[in-house]
Amino acid sequence: MNAHSFSLKSMPPAMRKLLGGALMLGALLLTASSAAQAQEQSLTKPEAPAAANADSGVKAGADTAKAATADIEAGRYLAIAADCMACHTAPAGKPYAGGYAIESPLGTIYATNITPSKTAGIGNYTEAQFARALREGVRADGSHLYPAMPYTSYAMLTDGDVHKLYSYFMNAVEPVNEPASSQTRLPFPFNVRMSMLGWNAIFLDNKRFTPDAAKSQQINRGEYLANGLAHCSTCHTPRNFLMGEQGGAALAGAALGPWHAPNITSDPVSGVGGWSDAELVQYLKTGHAEGKGQAGGAMAEAVTNSFQHLRDDDIAAIVAYLRTVPPVRDSAQTKPAYSYGKAVSDEAGLRGMNGPNEHNSLNSGAVLFSGYCASCHSATGAGSSGQAYPSLFNNTATGSHNPANLVAAILNGVERKVGDKEILMPRFDEKSYVNPLTDKQIALIANYVLKQYGNPDVQVSEAYVAQARKGGEQPALARLQPYILPAIAVAVVLLLLIAGAVLMVRRRRRVPF
Numbered sequence: 001m002n003a004h005s006f007s008l009k010s011m012p013p014a015m016r017k018l019l020g021g022a023l024m025l026g027a028l029l030l031t032a033s034s035a036a037q038a039q040e041q042s043l044t045k046p047e048a049p050a051a052a053n054a055d056s057g058v059k060a061g062a063d064t065a066k067a068a069t070a071d072i073e074a075g076r077y078l079a080i081a082a083d084c085m086a087c088h089t090a091p092a093g094k095p096y097a098g099g100y101a102i103e104s105p106l107g108t109i110y111a112t113n114i115t116p117s118k119t120a121g122i123g124n125y126t127e128a129q130f131a132r133a134l135r136e137g138v139r140a141d142g143s144h145l146y147p148a149m150p151y152t153s154y155a156m157l158t159d160g161d162v163h164k165l166y167s168y169f170m171n172a173v174e175p176v177n178e179p180a181s182s183q184t185r186l187p188f189p190f191n192v193r194m195s196m197l198g199w200n201a202i203f204l205d206n207k208r209f210t211p212d213a214a215k216s217q218q219i220n221r222g223e224y225l226a227n228g229l230a231h232c233s234t235c236h237t238p239r240n241f242l243m244g245e246q247g248g249a250a251l252a253g254a255a256l257g258p259w260h261a262p263n264i265t266s267d268p269v270s271g272v273g274g275w276s277d278a279e280l281v282q283y284l285k286t287g288h289a290e291g292k293g294q295a296g297g298a299m300a301e302a303v304t305n306s307f308q309h310l311r312d313d314d315i316a317a318i319v320a321y322l323r324t325v326p327p328v329r330d331s332a333q334t335k336p337a338y339s340y341g342k343a344v345s346d347e348a349g350l351r352g353m354n355g356p357n358e359h360n361s362l363n364s365g366a367v368l369f370s371g372y373c374a375s376c377h378s379a380t381g382a383g384s385s386g387q388a389y390p391s392l393f394n395n396t397a398t399g400s401h402n403p404a405n406l407v408a409a410i411l412n413g414v415e416r417k418v419g420d421k422e423i424l425m426p427r428f429d430e431k432s433y434v435n436p437l438t439d440k441q442i443a444l445i446a447n448y449v450l451k452q453y454g455n456p457d458v459q460v461s462e463a464y465v466a467q468a469r470k471g472g473e474q475p476a477l478a479r480l481q482p483y484i485l486p487a488i489a490v491a492v493v494l495l496l497l498i499a500g501a502v503l504m505v506r507r508r509r510r511v512p513f
Contacts, residue, residue, distance in 0.1 A: 068167065068171075071163065071164045071167040071168075072164075072167045072168050072171050072172050073168075074164040074168075075164035075165045075166070075167045075168025075169070075172070076168050076172060078161055078164055078165050078168070078229060079165060079168055079169070080305070080306055080309050080310070081225060081229040081230060081306060081310060081314070082154070082165075082229045082230070082231070082306075083230065083231075083301075083302055083305055083306040084096065084114070085305045085306075086100075086298075086301040086302065086304075086305045086306070087100050087102060087111045087148075087149075088100060088111045088112070088113075088114050090111075090180075090181065093181070094115075094174070094176050095115075095173065095174065096113070096114045096115045096121075096169075096173055096176070097113050097115055097121075097176040097178065097180065098110065098111045098112045098113040098114065098179070098180030098181075099111065099113075099180040099181035099182055101182065102148045103257050103471055104146070104148050105243070105257075105471075105474055105475045105477075105478045106186055106187075106190045106243070106477065106478050106481070107184075107185075107186040107187060107190060108184070109146055109148045109184045109186070110180055110181075110182040110183060110184050111149075111180065112180050113176060113178070113179055113180050114169065114173075115169075115173050115174060115175045115176045116169060116170045116171075116173055116175045117175040117176055117177045117178075118175075119177050120176065120177050120178050120179045121175060121176065121177075122140075122169065123170070123175060124140065125140050126140075127162075127163065127166045130162070130165075130166045130169075131159075131162045131166075133145065133151075134151060134154050134157065134162060134165070135151055135154050135155045135157060135162070135206065136151060136155070136200070136204070136206060137149060137151035137152075137196065137200065137204070143193050144193040144194065144196035144197065144200075145196070146184070146186075146193075146196065147196075147199075147203075147234075147243075150231035150234040151204070152203065152204055152205070152234075152245070153227060153228055153229075153231035153233060153234060154228065154229075154231070155204065155205060155206045155207065155208075156207070156208060156209040156224065156227060156228035157208070157209070157228055157229070158208055158209065159208070161229075187481055188481075188484065188485055189484055189485075189488075190481070199242065199244070202242070202244060203242075203244035203245070209223075209224050209227075209228055211224075215324070216320070218316070218317045218320045219317070219320050219321050219324055221314070221317040221321075222316075222317035222318045222319070222320050222321025222322070223321045223324075225310075225314055225317060225318050225321075226318050226321050226322070230302075230306065230307075230318070232251060232264070233245055233250060233251060235254065235256050235261040235298060235299075236251045236252070236253060236254060236261045236262070236263075236264050237249060237250050237251055237252065237254055238252060238253065238254040238255075239254060239475070241475075241476055241477060242477065243475065243477060249328060250265070250325065250326075250328075251263070251264045251265050251271075251322075251325055251328075252265055252270075252271075252328035252330075253270075253330070255404070255472055255473065255475075256297065256298060256472075257297075257408075257471050257472045258404065258407070258408040258411065258412065258468040258469075258471060258472040259296065259297040259298065259404055259405055259408045259472075260400075260402050260404035260405055260408075261298070261299070262293075262396060262400070262405075263328060263330060264322060264325070265322075265325045265326060265327050265328045266322065266323055266324070266325050266326070266327045267327035267328055267329050268327075268336070269329060269330075269333055269334070269335060269336055270327075270328065270329050270330040270333045271325075271327060271328065272322060273327060274336050274338070275289070275292055277316075277319050279291075279292055280319045280322065281312075281315050281316065281319055283295070284303070284307040284308075284310075284315050284318065284319075285303075285307060285308050285315060285418075286303070286308065286418050287299070287300055287303035287304075287308075287416045287418060287423065288387060288390060288423075290387055290390075290391070291338060291391070291394045292338045292394070292395075292396060293337075293338065293390075293395060293396035293397060294390045294395075294397070294414070295414075295416060296397075296405060296408065296409050296412075296414040296416075297405075297408060297412070297414075300414060300415060300416035300423075301416070303416050303418065304416045304417050304418070308418055308419070330401070332401040332402075333400065333401050336399070337395075337396040337397075337398075337399035337400040337401075337455070338394050338395065338396050338399055339394070339399065340393065340394070340395075340398065340399035340453070340454050340455050341381070341392065341393025341394060341395070341398065341399065341452070341453040341454050342393055342453075343380040343381060343382050343393065344380060344381065344452055344453070345379040345380045345381075346366045346370075346379075346452075347370060347374065347379040349366075350366060350367060350370055364444060364448075365444040365445055365446075365447055365448025365449075365451075366448055368437075368441055368444055368445045368448070369445055369448050369449065369452075372428070372435075372437070372445065373445065373449075376389040376425070377389050377390075377391075377392050381393055381449075381452060381453040388421075388423055389425065392449055392452075392453040392454070393453040393454070395453070395454065397409060397454075398449055398450060398453050398454025398455065399454045399455050400454075400455065400458075401455060401457075401458060402458075403446060403450065403458050403460050403464070404468070404472070406446055406449065406450070406454070406460075407442065407446055407460060407464065407465055407468045408468060409425065410428050410437070410442050410445060410446065411427060411428060411429045411442065411465070411468055411469055412427050412429065413425045413426050413427030413428070428442065429469060439462040439463075439465040439466045439469065440462050440465075442460075442465045443460045443461060443462050443464070443465050446460040446465075447459060447460050
């Protein structure tokens with residue numbers, strides 16, 4: 001996109017406020033203060049025999065070591081529930097050493113090294129500094145993190161759980177003395193980290209979780225897990241112009257690059273209100289619920305690294321909480337996405353249509369489906385035995401009014417590991433090891449699948465596939481990025497002209513005629 005002249009007046013009010021705030025906030029200095037720690041006064045006791053003192057000292061030391069070990073193991077579980085591994089471990093990289101690329105709408109953000117290395121990681125962090133980074137998005141050096149690190153959700157974590165996480169990362173994670181392989185470099189003005197000070201003032205609710213006495217212990221636990229540690233809203237809640245989560249639309253579904261994180265409110269049509277408890281549990285533990293859907297993209301990573309490893313009672317608690325989330329209906333979805341389609345095959349009619357050496361024969365959705373999809377998903381669309389390759393009917397990816405997940409699955413493939421079982425659908429974009437497909441071919445396949453097995457009212461264009469290939473539709477703030485610097489330049493020039501004009505008027509008034 002080329003830079004054109006752009007006036008501040010033509011910009012949205014929210015954008016004008018953001019730019020003004022970024023300029024002013026850039027001059028602020030961050031200060032940190034540490035709280036004084038009070039020492040407990042011990043009661044004076046009669047002096048005990050030396051042997052008795054030695055025995056009690058040994059016992060106290062053993063108890064302390066046991067408590068420390070318990071904290072470390074509890075922290076390990078909390079780190080799994082928070083899915084720290086998924087973002088802070090690059091493919092084929094060492095655990096928590098960073099370098100993983102998070103494709104945000106505003107640019108690529110690379111996760112940092114959070115091993116206890118004192119030279120490349122967080123080994124020098126105090127527990128207070130660790131807590132501030134985790135819950136406020138501020139590093140030990142005072143610089144701000146981007147909310148791709150879901151500190152807006154982790155703000156809910158209790159002091160006790162933060163201590164356990166700190167114990168785990170400092171004592172049970174292997175230090176990696178190399179910085180993350182790639183560093184975040186967002187375009188202006190998103191690279192001005194100080195602007196996050198203003199963003200946090202608007203969107204960060206820095207309050208700890210408080211159980212609701214009117215709700216059961218199970219629902220409270222589920223809310224803490226879903227909204228805090230598992231940070232479900234980070235993906236499943238739509239965002240506003242400034243990329244903050246929209247109030248009143250919690251978990252109602254949102255774009256996630258080329259993928260779409262679906263509505264997981266209790267609505268029976270647009271959300272998961274029509275799923276049984278057993279289906280929701282199965283989905284979270286395996287990434288697949290027969291007759292409903294399967295996990296791909298970021299959700300597949302969450303299943304691989306997090307949900308499948310949680311205790312059954314915690315999974316049940318999350319499900320119980322989801323039942324209480326206020327329903328949000330999407331008017332474009334007239335019936336549940338999983339209710340569309342049936343088994344049907346065009347395979348017989350395709351036999352003998354083309355000669356064995358005929359060129360350009362892959363010219364229809366039916367032929368492309370037969371050649372690229374039917375061997376795994378079957379000619380009838382019923383999927384494979386055991387559903388490692390799922391049915392294409394009664395499937396939320398094909399029955400939704402939004403074809404994002406169908407197209408993204410074809411482009412990027414699906415990969416998740418449950419136990420020792422690898423679930424893999426190959427990708428068909430330019431990185432495919434099978435055979436890359438063009439935008440036109442993917443559109444033909446998607447439209448054939450939608451007509452045969454899914455929502456027949458949905459159409460996929462070549463342009464839609466091309467956009468998904470580039471990472472999906474950009475939000476308004478990202479689309480405005482090329483104009484922001486010219487807008488600031490225009491604003492500075494206008495301010496200088498106005499200041500000059502005012503100065504000239506004042507001087508003229510002082511000159512006598």
